Amino acid sequence: MKGSMLIDGQRVDFNGEKHILEVIRKAGIDLPTFCYHSELSIYGACRMCMVEDKWGGIMASCSTVPKDGMEIYTNTQKLKKHRKMILELILANHDRDCTVCEKTGRCILQELAIRFGIKKVRFDKDEKELPVDNSSVSIVRNPNKCILCGDCVRMCNEVQGVGALDFAYRGAKMQVTTAFNRPISNVNCVNCGQCRTVCPTGALVIKRDIDNAWEVLNDKNKFVIAQIAPAVRVAIGEEFGLEPGSVTMGKIVAALRRMGFNQVYDTSMAADLTVMEESREFAGCLQKGERLPLFTSCCPAWFKYAEQKFPELMEQVSTCLSPQQMFGAVIKEHFKTDREAEGRETVVISIMPCTAKKYEAARPENRNSGTRDVDMVITTQELAMMIKENGIMFNELEEEAVDMPFGLSSGAGVLFGASGGVAEAVLRHLCSDKTIGSLKNLAFAGTRGMEGVKEAEIELDGRKVTIAVVHGLKNAEALVKMIKAGEKQYDFVEVMACPGGCIGGAGQPVPQSAHIKKQRTKGIYNADSGSTIKRSEENPTIIALYEGILKDKHELLHRHELNKES
Amino acid sequence: MLDKSKYPEVDGILAGYAYNRSALIAMLQEIQSAYNYLPEEVLEHISTEIDIPLSKIFSVATFYENFSLEPKGKYIIKICDGTACHVKKSIPILDTIKKELGLNSSKHTTDDFLFTLETVSCLGACGLAPVILVNGKVYAKMTPESALAVIKEIKENESK
Ligand code: SF4
Ligand code: SF4
Ligand code: FES
Numbered sequence: 001m002k003g004s005m006l007i008d009g010q011r012v013d014f015n016g017e018k019h020i021l022e023v024i025r026k027a028g029i030d031l032p033t034f035c036y037h038s039e040l041s042i043y044g045a046c047r048m049c050m051v052e053d054k055w056g057g058i059m060a061s062c063s064t065v066p067k068d069g070m071e072i073y074t075n076t077q078k079l080k081k082h083r084k085m086i087l088e089l090i091l092a093n094h095d096r097d098c099t100v101c102e103k104t105g106r107c108i109l110q111e112l113a114i115r116f117g118i119k120k121v122r123f124d125k126d127e128k129e130l131p132v133d134n135s136s137v138s139i140v141r142n143p144n145k146c147i148l149c150g151d152c153v154r155m156c157n158e159v160q161g162v163g164a165l166d167f168a169y170r171g172a173k174m175q176v177t178t179a180f181n182r183p184i185s186n187v188n189c190v191n192c193g194q195c196r197t198v199c200p201t202g203a204l205v206i207k208r209d210i211d212n213a214w215e216v217l218n219d220k221n222k223f224v225i226a227q228i229a230p231a232v233r234v235a236i237g238e239e240f241g242l243e244p245g246s247v248t249m250g251k252i253v254a255a256l257r258r259m260g261f262n263q264v265y266d267t268s269m270a271a272d273l274t275v276m277e278e279s280r281e282f283a284g285c286l287q288k289g290e291r292l293p294l295f296t297s298c299c300p301a302w303f304k305y306a307e308q309k310f311p312e313l314m315e316q317v318s319t320c321l322s323p324q325q326m327f328g329a330v331i332k333e334h335f336k337t338d339r340e341a342e343g344r345e346t347v348v349i350s351i352m353p354c355t356a357k358k359y360e361a362a363r364p365e366n367r368n369s370g371t372r373d374v375d376m377v378i379t380t381q382e383l384a385m386m387i388k389e390n391g392i393m394f395n396e397l398e399e400e401a402v403d404m405p406f407g408l409s410s411g412a413g414v415l416f417g418a419s420g421g422v423a424e425a426v427l428r429h430l431c432s433d434k435t436i437g438s439l440k441n442l443a444f445a446g447t448r449g450m451e452g453v454k455e456a457e458i459e460l461d462g463r464k465v466t467i468a469v470v471h472g473l474k475n476a477e478a479l480v481k482m483i484k485a486g487e488k489q490y491d492f493v494e495v496m497a498c499p500g501g502c503i504g505g506a507g508q509p510v511p512q513s514a515h516i517k518k519q520r521t522k523g524i525y526n527a528d529s530g531s532t533i534k535r536s537e538e539n540p541t542i543i544a545l546y547e548g549i550l551k552d553k554h555e556l557l558h559r560h561e562l563n564k565e566s
Numbered sequence: 567m568l569d570k571s572k573y574p575e576v577d578g579i580l581a582g583y584a585y586n587r588s589a590l591i592a593m594l595q596e597i598q599s600a601y602n603y604l605p606e607e608v609l610e611h612i613s614t615e616i617d618i619p620l621s622k623i624f625s626v627a628t629f630y631e632n633f634s635l636e637p638k639g640k641y642i643i644k645i646c647d648g649t650a651c652h653v654k655k656s657i658p659i660l661d662t663i664k665k666e667l668g669l670n671s672s673k674h675t676t677d678d679f680l681f682t683l684e685t686v687s688c689l690g691a692c693g694l695a696p697v698i699l700v701n702g703k704v705y706a707k708m709t710p711e712s713a714l715a716v717i718k719e720i721k722e723n724e725s726k
Contacts, residue, residue: 163619168628179620180606180635410716 003068008075014066020059021049021061029074032083032112034200035149038514039499040158043150047086048112053074053247084116092123094201095144103142103202106510109147130175135183137362138191138207138355139506146176146203152195155461156284159499161474162305164189176203188308190473192497193355193506206355210382210389215377216347223335223344226256227327228402229267231353231502232380234523238509239384240394244516245523247530248267251353252354255387257400263264265406267350268413270327271425272536273545274298275412276555278320278422282492286463291316291400292491293468293483296422297559298322300360301497305473310480321556323416324350324357325366326371329556331406333549336369351383353417353505356497368556379507408541413526418524419471419501420447420454423494427467428535430460439534448498448525450518453479455490471496471504568678573611575600580615587616590626594633603634639675641720644699648688651696659696660685662710666717680724681717 004013005023012027019042024031034046045064051061054071056081061072073079091113098104133141151169153176155165164187168177178187196204216222233249240511242248249266256264279528286289297303297318306313321329328348350357354377360366361374378386387394401407412428415421424447431438446456447467452475456467468490470476476495482488498504503520504512533539550556579596581588593612598604604627613620627633643663647656663669663683667676675682694706697712705716715725 157619157622163621166619166621166625168621168625170629175622177624179609179624187621 001066001068003066005066005070005072008073017066019062020051020064020066020070020072023066024051024061024072024074030273031061031074032115032149033062034108035151037151037155037198040151040154040168040198040199043154046147046149048083050079050082052079058082080116083112087113087116087118087442088121088123089117091121092125092148094125094147095142096121101145101202102205102208103145103174107202108200133178133184134207135185135190135191136207137185137358138208139184139193139196140205141184142203142205143175143177145201146201147201148176149173149200150176150334151198151200152176152204154234155194155198156189159188159472159474160194160497161477162188162190162192165195168238190301190304190308190497191356191359192473195506196355197506197508197510199514206379206381207358208382209358209376209378212376212384213349213378213382213386214347216422222345222347223262223339223342224260224347224349225331225335226261226264227267227270227324227331227348227350227374228252228264229243229258229324229350229352229354229357229502230271230414230421230524230527231505231508231520232304232351232383233527234417234503234520235353235508236380236384237394238516239381239388242395243519245519245521245526247523247527248394249527250401251394251397252383253402254397254400255383255392255394256351258392259376259386259390261349264402265327265331266402266409267323267327268409268416269406269541270323270330271413271416272410272539272542273326273330273557274320274323274416274422275425275429275536275547277326277554279320279426281318281320282426283430286460286465286491293493294318296492296494298416298422299356299496299498299502300363301353301356302473302476302495304356304359305476305497306495309477313480321366321557321559322357322360324360325373326407326557328361328366329368330545330549331554332369332371332373333553334406347375348373349378350374351380352377353502353508354378354498355379355506357507365559380505381507381509384509405544407539408533408539409531410533410534410536410539411531414524414527414531414536417502417520418448419496420449420469420494421501421524423447423456423467423469423492425536426492427458427460429537431458432461434535443525447494449519450521452499465492466490467492467494469494471501472499473497519555573585573608573644576608576611577615580612585616587618590616590618590623591630591711594623594627597654598633602638603636605637606635625664636675640680640724641680641701642682643717644684644686644689646687646689646691646695646699647685648692648695650688650692654695656696659708659710659713663713663717666714680721 002015004011007027014023017023032048034048035043042063045059049061050058051074052058052070130143153165156165168175178184233247234245237248238244239247253264282294285294295317297320339346358377361377366373412425415425427442446454447469452472454469458465470479500517505519609623637712645660667681669683689697696708698705
């Protein structure tokens with residue numbers, strides 16, 4: 001619908017906006033909300049977004065359709081009084097330990113309480129304390145801080161198609177919880193953490209590994225190695241006021257060195273290894289015409305989802321370990337003798353945009369070296385907190401280069417950070433045409449972009465190869481169902497659980513709007529353009545590894561339970 | 567995969583609704599009448615069969631008063647505490663039954679699963695107040711003593 005309306009006396013045109021909240025925000029007014037997220041359905045429960053019409057009627061702007069000639073007010077005395085009352089009522093049932101809350105400074109409830117000048121809560125807290133769920137390695141759920149906005153429920157159901165969380169009980173006893181209040185590590189939660197990216201309060205937060213990290217960094221008997229995932233470099237700057245998508249790899253390296261890391265590497269190097277292995281696997285499948293479509297395996301949330309929901313599909317999921325785990329396995333193998341001689345222990349800490357990577361690193365099969373191949377995972381947001389804790393002025397840091405020999409990586413490896421990147425990187429490797437023109441063709445083949453499901457068709461050695469790229473597990477579920485029903489046919493399917501791919505991971509700074517994700521994606525492609533090595537096979541480190549420790553140890557890079565179990 | 571033949575009765579109920587998930591509430595009602603409550607394993611089975619998250623089923627099952635996730639006794643005693651019954655002293659009856667059966671505000675079912683005690687907020691039979699209902703049978707104008715007699719009779723019949 002098209003038309004114009006009066007907002008606080010100012011004429012504003014609208015054209016296709018679904019509700020007046022969007023129109024109001026377009027007019028430059030930051031109306032408060034708890035339960036509105038553009039990527040989720042409208043819930044209309046928190047009532048923070050209410051506005052008044054010219055007759056004194058009050059309505060929730062997030063669930064009111066704009067009409068031509070409407071006249072609304074966003075900040076009348078009446079509205080302010082109501083908003084304050086709602087905030088006070090929410091606070092009455094809320095843990096008010098702000099100073100020690102993980103979410104402090106980023107909490108919407110805290111922000112609005114400050115903004116509306118709530119200085120005193122007139123109501124007593126009468127609810128019983130509910131137990132905090134610490135069972136997951138990825139997220140912590142504290143129901144005492146939940147304001148029942150339902151954002152996490154809708155994220156988990158509508159975007160991820162998992163449904164680990166829902167409302168339970170009713171009235172004053174209502175809670176957001178798992179089935180039968182089971183520990184979240186015991187239900188179908190895939191550790192994607194997307195719920196935490198929309199939770200306005202400290203009810204859902206990233207499981208903190210910061211203190212464990214400081215401990216090993218300060219232990220002289222430990223040799224601590226960092227690997228930095230592609231998506232981290234285009235997002236961490238947001239925590240320090242930089243534009244989303246600014247590529248800050250050099251500063252991250254500098255910061256990590258100051259924090260005490262002994263060596264700093266780039267996970268993109270291991271992504272190059274993944275490209276080599278997965279391409280080989282895919283080429284084999286194509287040749288034999290079996291296990292098609294081949295699904296990618298580098299997203300641990302997708303991997304767990306597939307295990308739970310489509311166990312019959314697992315044999316078509318690539319046996320390649322994810323870049324994170326390949327890195328861990330290779331590094332531990334490489335440094336084994338050196339460190340044994342020194343009597344020091346190698347500790348691998350990865351810096352990831354992802355909460356599910358914490359889970360992946362903890363999976364029992366990821367222990368080639370006897371101990372965990374990746375000892376600890378720190379998310380982008382945790383790293384930013386550590387940098388701030390140590391008083392490092394991130395923006396002032398001189399850029400530094402990663403260490404050798406594992407520092408070199410190709411642009412293809414960096415592409416893993418964005419949805420479509422794995423597919424594109426594999427195609428770069430498999431395409432026999434190694435010209436710049438071919439790179440450009442691949443970039444426009446259809447794997448890039450923000451649509452939930454993308455399709456591409458490529459000629460490889462005279463054979464037409466069809467590819468699907470999907471992000472968001474709900475989209476993945478729909479696609480898999482179509483494939484199983486025979487409605488769609490592909491040779492290769494890339495799946496990332498998080499909308500936008502890893503750049504939209506739940507370990508990244510929040511909020512993550514569609515606009516921010518686009519900019520981060522642009523950052524990934526800029527980093528690729530800026531790299532001198534474009535294809536994984538051209539990376540000298542990879543070549544050296546295949547001639548060295550990987551010569552007769554390819555199995556280090558693959559999961560094995562497949563052969564054993566099926 | 568769950569073994570289907572494990573719950574043939576449940577599968578029959580689901581088939582009756584053509585495995586259509588929008589009939590969840592009706593399915594749960596039938597399951598509750600078959601089992602007297604909603605057993606956890608059965609709900610898990612439904613979750614996979616009709617492809618609804620278990621958390622959603624838990625959500626529905628905890629929302630409606632009528633659904634019970636705990637096994638109930640063979641005899642369900644409903645005691646009315648609506649306004650009329652309350653005024654006509656339903657609480658002393660409630661207390662007496664609780665004491666007799668060893669129940670309290672968090673324990674509603676006897677250990678031998680013979681009795682479950684519930685309060686309801688009006689049975690629509692105010693003229694008969696105070697009223698209790700045992701497995702659907704109405705007992706009118708009760709006193710603590712007559713309530714005890716009803717329980718005693720059931721117990722005697724059961725031990726025969
Ligand atoms: S981590 Fe992901 S799967 Fe788990 S509850 Fe949150 S949104 Fe759902
Ligand atoms: S856990 Fe957070 S997102 Fe979920 S309902 Fe509670 S406050 Fe809202
Ligand atoms: S944002 Fe409109 S009711 Fe919550």
